[in-house]
Amino acid sequence: MTVRVFIDGAVGTTGLEIRERLDSRRDVKLVTLDESRRKDDAARAEAINAADVVILCLPDDAARDAVAMIANDHTRVIDASTAHRTAEGWTYGFAELDPDQAEKIATARFVSNPGCYPTGFLALVRPLVRAGLLGADALLSVNAISGYSGGGKSMIAEFEGGETITAFRPYALALAHKHAPEMRRHAGLEHAPIFQPAVARAYRGMVVQVPIHLAQLARPATLTDVAEVLASAYDGGRVVRFAHEAATVVRIEDDANTDRMTLRVTGNAATGQALLIATLDNLGKGAAGAAVQNLNIMAGLDPVAGLTL
Structure with missing residues (x-):
């Protein structure tokens, strides 16, 4: 065929x-x-x-x-x-x-x-909503950074042509990015997350982070419980994978030049805080x-x- x-x-x-x-x-x-x-x-x-x-x-x-x-x-x-x-x-x-x-x-x-940022956000959040750990009324934020190729030819020219010398630049500061409705709808949320994107002086790659207080979950759960929900959701997947090993450093280049996405759950059990992290290539899986x-x-x-x- x-x-x-x-x-x-x-x-x-x-x-x-x-x-x-x-x-x-x-x-x-x-x-x-x-x-x-x-x-x-x-x-x-x-x-x-x-x-x-x-x-x-x-x-x-x-x-x-x-x-x-x-x-x-x-x-x-x-x-x-x-x-x-x-x-x-x-x-x-x-x-x-x-x-x-x-x-x-x-x-x-x-x-x-899908959009590149929503891909990372949804991969992290949708399984938790589906499992009932996050309620539909959850108030979330998402912090993300992308390589400058995500801005297309104009941003590539800006970074490579000497128009900007910045290493890191937040944008969409009015919190009205066009990806926010996409995140809300497909996660199954009542409220769009506070979305804080940024661009880095790297051609490609992306890190998406969703911080969560365990106390805001819809039912009592530990860091291990959250990790198990995500691991189960992507068990055996060839494109989206869950990293079981502990990570102390995550880099924007981790999944650059690939079409995969890697998910992690880190955090502090003593303070009841979790950090959900997705790495992907903004031009690949994104x-x-x-x-x-x-x-x-x-x-x-x-x-x-x-x-x-």
């Missing part, structure tokens, strides 16, 4: 990474456009409708416009933009979110690729790797084909 794939926006950071993962695959045939036709709407519409699956690596409005170009009942979509992550009729493309999520993706026509994983699932292929784990 060969699946025909068109990457709309293949020259952007995420699009290039997806193409890199698909180029040598014999079970995927890429539908491509010449550079002169890349922005021609008629050519794009033709390519979209000729594909079995179209992967959208576009700004939100352009992604919505691309979906509107579909004039058949079979072309399937993976949207890497923010446009459809909380939209009705779209399946959330985080295969490890719930036990049946991969099955939902396999049969979906429209799949929204973007292109997730898109390829979703493509594999939708096409009935090995879910990790073409991925680096």
Whole structure:
């Protein structure tokens, strides 16, 4: 079986990474456009409708416009933009979110690729909500730092062209980041977390941290209980893994240049404080790797084909 794939926006950071993962695959045939036709709407519409699956690596409005170009009942979509992550009729493309999520993706026509920060947050929080350790009314915060490639070509140019010499820069200080509604909805929470993102002088990689007072849990639990819930949720997983060994240092580079994600539970039992930590590559499991994983699932292929784990 060969699946025909068109990457709309293949020259952007995420699009290039997806193409890199698909180029040598014999079970995927890429539908491509010449550079002169890349922005021609008629050519794009033709390519979209000729594909079995179209992967959208576009700004939100352009992604919505691309979906509107579909004039058949079979072309399937993976949207890497923010446009459809909380939209009705779209399946959330985080295969490890719930036990049946991969099955939902396999049969979906429209799949929204998760954001990089929400991927780490949801991997840590959703199992605790599902297990009843965190109530839906929990008030959470999430502190996260990403490599600058997460900002696309403009931020890459800023960091590599000498426009900024900063090593660490918090942003979204008004606490209105567009990822917050995605986190709330797919975690099953009533309130969006206080989301505090930052960018570091590292090309790729990501650390997502969720601090929790054990006293705020919905029922009495220890650090070990929290760790066991997460370990059980991802037991045997090939992409998301739980690190049982104790960690004293976590680095932004730990899962860089891979398509996996590693989860940890650390903390202080004496003070009743836990720190949930996810490390991933913002361009891997946080973007292109997730898109390829979703493509594999939708096409009935090995879910990790073409991925680096």
